[in-house]
Amino acid sequence: MRAALSTLKFLEAGSLSHAFKIMKTHPGIMPTAGCTDIYVSLNFGTLKVREFLNLWGLSELRKIQMKGDYLSIGSLATYTQIIHSDSVKKWIPMLIQASSSIGGMQIQNRGTLGGNIGNGSPAGDTLPVLAAAEAVVVLGSTEGIRRISFNMFYTGYRKNAMNPEELILSVEIPRIKSQQWYRKVGTRAAQAISKIVMAAVLSKDPEEQQDPRRIRIAFGSLAPTVIRAFRTETALAENGNITEAQKTLLSEIQPIDDIRSTALYRQTVAANLLAEWWGKVSPRSLIKS
Amino acid sequence: MQFTVNGKKVNVRAYPMKRLLDVLREDLGLTGTKEGCGEGECGACTVLINGEAVCSCLVPLAQVKGARVKTIEGVKHPIQEAFVREGGTQCGICTPGFIMSALTLPANVSLKEMQERLAGNLCRCTGYMGIYRAVKKGLKAKRGAKLVSLRVKKKSQKRKRVRSI
Numbered sequence A: 001m002r003a004a005l006s007t008l009k010f011l012e013a014g015s016l017s018h019a020f021k022i023m024k025t026h027p028g029i030m031p032t033a034g035c036t037d038i039y040v041s042l043n044f045g046t047l048k049v050r051e052f053l054n055l056w057g058l059s060e061l062r063k064i065q066m067k068g069d070y071l072s073i074g075s076l077a078t079y080t081q082i083i084h085s086d087s088v089k090k091w092i093p094m095l096i097q098a099s100s101s102i103g104g105m106q107i108q109n110r111g112t113l114g115g116n117i118g119n120g121s122p123a124g125d126t127l128p129v130l131a132a133a134e135a136v137v138v139l140g141s142t143e144g145i146r147r148i149s150f151n152m153f154y155t156g157y158r159k160n161a162m163n164p165e166e167l168i169l170s171v172e173i174p175r176i177k178s179q180q181w182y183r184k185v186g187t188r189a190a191q192a193i194s195k196i197v198m199a200a201v202l203s204k205d206p207e208e209q210q211d212p213r214r215i216r217i218a219f220g221s222l223a224p225t226v227i228r229a230f231r232t233e234t235a236l237a238e239n240g241n242i243t244e245a246q247k248t249l250l251s252e253i254q255p256i257d258d259i260r261s262t263a264l265y266r267q268t269v270a271a272n273l274l275a276e277w278w279g280k281v282s283p284r285s286l287i288k289s
Numbered sequence B: 001m002q003f004t005v006n007g008k009k010v011n012v013r014a015y016p017m018k019r020l021l022d023v024l025r026e027d028l029g030l031t032g033t034k035e036g037c038g039e040g041e042c043g044a045c046t047v048l049i050n051g052e053a054v055c056s057c058l059v060p061l062a063q064v065k066g067a068r069v070k071t072i073e074g075v076k077h078p079i080q081e082a083f084v085r086e087g088g089t090q091c092g093i094c095t096p097g098f099i100m101s102a103l104t105l106p107a108n109v110s111l112k113e114m115q116e117r118l119a120g121n122l123c124r125c126t127g128y129m130g131i132y133r134a135v136k137k138g139l140k141a142k143r144g145a146k147l148v149s150l151r152v153k154k155k156s157q158k159r160k161r162v163r164s165i
Helices: A016-025 A038-046 A080-081 A086-091 A093-100 A107-111 A111-117 A127-132 A230-239 A241-250 A263-281 A283-288 B019-026 B078-085 B096-100 B111-117 B127-142 B148-164
Strands: A009-012 A031-032 A051-054 A064-067 A070-074 A136-141 A144-149 A155-158 A166-173 A180-187 A196-204 A215-220 B002-005 B010-011 B048-049 B052-055 B068-070
Touching: A009 B148, A016 A136, A016 A166, A051 A086, A064 A086, A070 A086, A070 A111, A080 A093, A086 A155, A086 B111, A093 A127, A093 A180, A093 A196, A111 A127, A127 A196, A127 A215, A136 B148, A166 B148, A180 A263, A196 A263, A196 B052, A215 A230, A215 A263, A215 B052, A230 A241, A241 A263, A263 B002, B002 B096, B078 B127
Parallel strands: A009 A051, A031 A051, B002 B068
Antiparallel strands: A064 A070, A070 A166, A136 A144, A136 A166, A180 A196, A196 A215, B002 B010, B048 B052, B048 B068
């Protein structure tokens, strides 16, 4: 452990409004939930923060519930909770696939959806799901509550549109009348950080066939943030030609060489994943079957 | 900081972000829980908090306030003997973590489910098959029951080894 843990401050949030106050009065404090990322970066010596806020006890942030037209998932909901939730299973099964692919069960028992969003790793496993689902992030502070579209949330590598004193309260997921698809490619089947993640939805609803948003594709680990492949979506929506769509995809992603993979590998696999998904869901393949 | 360890109430005075792993080993002298990677990959430090398996190297002391913690020292279960007999343990570092994780599985767990649920526990010695056999047999055995047939086999193996020397 490179950080001296005895020197770290860990403030206790007694209630949500107390947490908001602490965020306002302690600039630079880092909110924490299951701490599964924090100890790793403290261990690496890469985390400079020395003051943390413990949100773990705020059970009101742990609820998963239907609220009219959308499913609300509290930021402190753990992956285990998400995996076992009937509402999530019905509403957004690809989030269950994503949650099951994160770490081992020990991590799933502690890691939270809000933590995955706040940590903002480009490889975050649930993030492409939220991007393809066009989720909304609910933020709170002493100033009140505001909502921001998930696709507007990240502004750069591990940077986001939150104000420093804001906390992530929940994620709202609208109804998706579409087939959902999720695929993670990592070093091994379980417990590995992703080399590439893809989430996609394709609406089969006849009413939505003229809607340009009926195809939505998102990738993780191919750019400094999770990305929506907007131009690829348009290409597929226009003529359904997968070869052209693959070329478009390669022009709109910027994968890098890193410890987990090479840019070339990521480009190849991204194009292959796109083809695999499209082969399964495209109108042409449905006619054949 | 008050919480329960293996059914006993404890009161620990330590800094709030001290890792539960270090509190168990250093402050409470429970060295059965091992540190492997220290970053939540290997599962060697697995303990149960309120019945859920967690990596104790990633849990700050402040987050176990009032919780029920169970470590390998609080386990008395046929699965432990099954690990010995089935070759589920070799160097031993991963064993306490595997046992803690395995105790959260249903008794009729399938091999596939076992592989998925134990994916957060790594072993570099056994090749896992001995571990899976031990978990399967151990979870099926009734608490307090002895795995008699295996014990006989072990004794005879011992005898053979002595003769060959």
